[in-house]
Amino acid sequence: MLAFTAALQQTSRLVIVISNRGSKGGKKGKSNRSVEVGSWGRPSYWYPEDHFEVNVWNTFENRFKKVLRGKEQIVEELQGTRVVDGKARSTDSATLHLHTASATHLTMLADSSIDYIFTDPPYGGAIQYIELGTLWTAWMDQEVDATQEITINPRQGKGAAEFESMIHEAFCEAHRVLKTGKWMHVTFHSKHFGIWSAILRAIVQAGFHLEHVLHQPPLRASSTALYQPFGSAVGDYYIRFQKRAKPSVVPEAMPDEDYEKVVIDSVKTILEEAGEPIMFQHILNRLFVLIFEAGALLNTTVDPISILKKRVGHEFELVPHEVDGKEAGSLWSLN
Numbered sequence: 001m002l003a004f005t006a007a008l009q010q011t012s013r014l015v016i017v018i019s020n021r022g023s024k025g026g027k028k029g030k031s032n033r034s035v036e037v038g039s040w041g042r043p044s045y046w047y048p049e050d051h052f053e054v055n056v057w058n059t060f061e062n063r064f065k066k067v068l069r070g071k072e073q074i075v076e077e078l079q080g081t082r083v084v085d086g087k088a089r090s091t092d093s094a095t096l097h098l099h100t101a102s103a104t105h106l107t108m109l110a111d112s113s114i115d116y117i118f119t120d121p122p123y124g125g126a127i128q129y130i131e132l133g134t135l136w137t138a139w140m141d142q143e144v145d146a147t148q149e150i151t152i153n154p155r156q157g158k159g160a161a162e163f164e165s166m167i168h169e170a171f172c173e174a175h176r177v178l179k180t181g182k183w184m185h186v187t188f189h190s191k192h193f194g195i196w197s198a199i200l201r202a203i204v205q206a207g208f209h210l211e212h213v214l215h216q217p218p219l220r221a222s223s224t225a226l227y228q229p230f231g232s233a234v235g236d237y238y239i240r241f242q243k244r245a246k247p248s249v250v251p252e253a254m255p256d257e258d259y260e261k262v263v264i265d266s267v268k269t270i271l272e273e274a275g276e277p278i279m280f281q282h283i284l285n286r287l288f289v290l291i292f293e294a295g296a297l298l299n300t301t302v303d304p305i306s307i308l309k310k311r312v313g314h315e316f317e318l319v320p321h322e323v324d325g326k327e328a329g330s331l332w333s334l335n
Contacts (some may be wrong), residue, residue: 003064005136012135014040016327017050045135066161072291087094102148103170109177115172117184124195125152136176160198168202175207175243184208184241193303196288200239201298207247212240213292215285228329230305233287249296254296264302266290268334277319277331 008049009015009119016038037052082095122129130146131153137144146156150166158166178184188204190196204210217235270286271278287304291297312318318330 001140003060003068005140006067006147007056007060008135008139009324010038010063010168011054011056013047013051014045015052015054016040016048017052019050043132045132076285103150104148104166104173106173108179112179113178115179115182117183118187119174119180120187121170122150123188123190124163124192124198127188128153160194163201164198165193167199168205171203171206171208175247178243180243180245181241183211183279184243186239186241187236188239189236193305194301197298197301201250203241204248204250204298207243208241209244209248210239210292210298211242213289214238214240215289217285230280230309237288250298256299256302259296259300259302260307260314262291263287263293263307264311266294267308267332268315271316271332271334277333280330280332283332 006054016065018036019034037054046164049213078096084095101108128151130144130149130151133144149156149158150163150170152158152160152163174184186199188196188199215235215237239258266287267283268292270283274282284305291304308316313335315335317333317335319333321328321331
């Protein structure tokens, strides 16, 4: 079943044609161009103008081999550990329980019974997981209850308020099952600052204390994205929370003028420490951390980019930047 479901997308019309990437091993297509088999390139259903018709059996066989290698590795890694369905009750410390349940109703877990939580919550409405999963659930003849999905989706009647309410329920459950004094790490990224605030506010309102924010840059990013003067942050953030004996309290909202000053002063600090013009991406990656340290990350929906755009020509200036002799974008500098 794993091999079958893993092969579904690669045997559909969603398999795009990647042209002229520079690979010498690519097949020759129209106009003698070098082409490669791509994958699902965006979080939506779409028919690319050029797509591959991939051999179904070869794809299934390839996926079967990968699943087999994965199972062999799991067996090796989990030697001495029993893996059981979550419904099976066991107090054996060498037992790994697998549960399928809503994050808002962790009824199978007792209060203060978990030592550590690592979670990657949904990114607002950026990816519609249940809708995109239709390709698989249709083949498996399964129906999924979309009412339980934590997302922003007008078709489901869920806006930003519903998203924050449901994600808050989930983190209330996480707070209930985590032992006092233990930690939870949340990995998260969103281009929309309002989603950032909603996630963090929901977690703190659930009782967690926000302790630290760490940025993890991507292995690589395109130069087009890196040198945009007003781009969005790239990479992911790892945010550490602790459950303490006394629940946390969301601080009072910061006045807009104070928040704007925090943003401007933070960017000044980043540029002063750099000592030279830098990419806006580098500013954003550090900016979220500094805003958090100033206590201004929880109670605002104002995107710091909107503030910084207005300050170009005042505190800051954009410096043209070239890559291989061609203009690639701009760097930020103190004015």
